[in-house]
Amino acid sequence: MRYDDPELRELLAAEYVLGTMPSRSRRRFERLIAGDPAHARVVGAWADRLVPLDTATPAEEPPARVWRMVEARIDRAAAPPAPAHGWFGSLEFWRGLAVAAGAAAAALIIYVAAFPGRTVLPVPTVVAVLADQSGDPSWIAVAGPQRGEVSVSAVRAQAEDTRHSFELWGITGGAPRPLGLLRPQSGSVAIIPAAQLPPPGDLLAVSLEPPEGSSTGLPTGPVLSRGKVLLTPP
């Protein structure tokens, strides 16, 4: 089939949203649009054209057990058997979050907040996830603890090394600016003023530097991890 025919693309997108595709074709189509953002936008446009029909459907409160079941299934799927520091310190959790980062945060917030009357653990506002060259998250920046502050911590303990330090950089338009030294121990946090962060879309990076940090105002050692700033922290 020729998938580049605009009319066919439109028709497939609409049939996908309408739900008239056989289940197997639908899954094939999902794989197709996963690598075709332009086509995914056509699909999104159809979902938005037809979703007003759903807003007129009577809303019904789902029972709380639905949430508990979801939680149990997600825990089984995402969490290692006994994370050292609960879910917050779990590498698998952050790895999952790095995959889900970006605009997807919006969907997760809806997902978490969708069940009222339930006490949830405070969900950190993730400002950036910094991944190493193999794509594994190594540092995470979250909003807080105070307004206007951002906490940066190691997702997993980095190798202790007294001859080097880890320095954080904000990179706006390709120009690095030093933001301070990080503490590599698991559980240690470096707090920086949110105002010093580059705007969303620009980069945070961590480089390996002498113990007292770079003396030139520019990274001198290798850049170990980097990640986009996802949002402006509150």
Added chain:
Amino acid sequence: MLYTQTAARLFGVAVRIVGQREEAEEVLQESFVAVWQRAGDYDAARGSATGWLTTIVRHCAIDHVRRRAGRPESRSAPEDLLLKFAAGERTDRGAELSVLQRCLGELDEQPRRAVLLAYVYGFTREEIATGCAVPVGTIKSWIRRSIERLKRCLDG
């Protein structure tokens, strides 16, 4: 509270398609696990979060009904829903809904019914064909034509 409404509305959609609450609970559960797994696919540039979430729930519900033999008999026709909208039910997408209703109203009666049975209740082409006593090929061309006309009307 927007989020509270979101969960309740999505559950309403699941109940509408599968026809009963217990099975709709399973569908909602599957849907939220799918949301969790596929959150990385969501991109605000590709459409609203409501549209994305609703599509996931509708597809889970449709798969659920397809796996099960048969569907519950008692359900109101989709036209009833439309009448209810026409009676002035207020929703936060009221303006968009009335445009959509007008455009659906411009379709011929049988193709409109086919589109609504598919979207509102998740009927397959085959089920619609049986209900309308026409070949499946006819349903395919009704839907195809309706899609083209709806797009022209909604975007125009």
